[in-house]
Amino acid sequence: MPALLVSAEVGARETRDADHVIKLASWADWEAVIADLVKLGFTRGRGEEEHRLYYRTGEIDLIPYGLTTGPEEVLIWRKSGNQMNMTGFSDVFRFARPTEVIQGLTLPVVPLWLFAVLKVIAYLDREFPRDLSDLIYVLERYETSGEESRRFEVASGVDGVTYETSVAYLLGCDVRENASDKALELVKAFVAPITDAHHKVINTVLREENRLYSEERRQFVYQLIQAFRKGLA
Numbered sequence: 001m002p003a004l005l006v007s008a009e010v011g012a013r014e015t016r017d018a019d020h021v022i023k024l025a026s027w028a029d030w031e032a033v034i035a036d037l038v039k040l041g042f043t044r045g046r047g048e049e050e051h052r053l054y055y056r057t058g059e060i061d062l063i064p065y066g067l068t069t070g071p072e073e074v075l076i077w078r079k080s081g082n083q084m085n086m087t088g089f090s091d092v093f094r095f096a097r098p099t100e101v102i103q104g105l106t107l108p109v110v111p112l113w114l115f116a117v118l119k120v121i122a123y124l125d126r127e128f129p130r131d132l133s134d135l136i137y138v139l140e141r142y143e144t145s146g147e148e149s150r151r152f153e154v155a156s157g158v159d160g161v162t163y164e165t166s167v168a169y170l171l172g173c174d175v176r177e178n179a180s181d182k183a184l185e186l187v188k189a190f191v192a193p194i195t196d197a198h199h200k201v202i203n204t205v206l207r208e209e210n211r212l213y214s215e216e217r218r219q220f221v222y223q224l225i226q227a228f229r230k231g232l233a
Helices: 027-039 089-095 112-126 129-141 151-157 166-178 181-191 200-208 215-232
Strands: 003-007 011-014 018-023 052-055 058-065 074-076 083-085 097-102 105-109
Touching: 018 089, 027 058, 058 089, 083 112, 089 112, 112 129, 112 166, 112 181, 129 166, 129 200, 129 215, 151 166, 166 181, 166 215, 181 215, 200 215
Parallel strands: 018 058
Antiparallel strands: 003 011, 052 058, 074 083, 097 105
């Protein structure tokens, strides 16, 4: 599996594909970009996977931004008619920063807090368990190193937040301070109904981890989400 560099602090995470966003003005521009990529050796996905491209053993999900209509920010794919919620994608272009992903290759990469927001919105859109796994991965590892960490101050000053869950609280704070209003609203709506450790979201995470019957893990995932909620408030 290829590895996706999420952050220098949290290391690499295995993934089947890499996600890329491109700003376009029309579907004609989209077809022109795809045609150019095919000339470079990419192949298109079949069926309803209009966003999927392949290059040798790699899979790339290429998402066009700017082709939505109306205030709801919904992209409707032309062939399949499938809909994709594009809330939060405007933040991609505001906050992505040039990052050297491997030696000699620098690409714009979104910050971890925005990665988490997009994973929440993706889950609300399609309910893929993998999106929840990615979210929990970040909730556990956000701001985990260095003398500049804010964790000690949070753990001693925020009721109900421990040192272990302080990273999730800080992630919530950064989402609250930086995300667009609509994206923040969606993230808050996602965490609001998770009021006990047996919620279906937590069951899905544990099932993906093959730890469905681990009460210790169940409680910790629940505590992470509650700390995240506190940061969002």
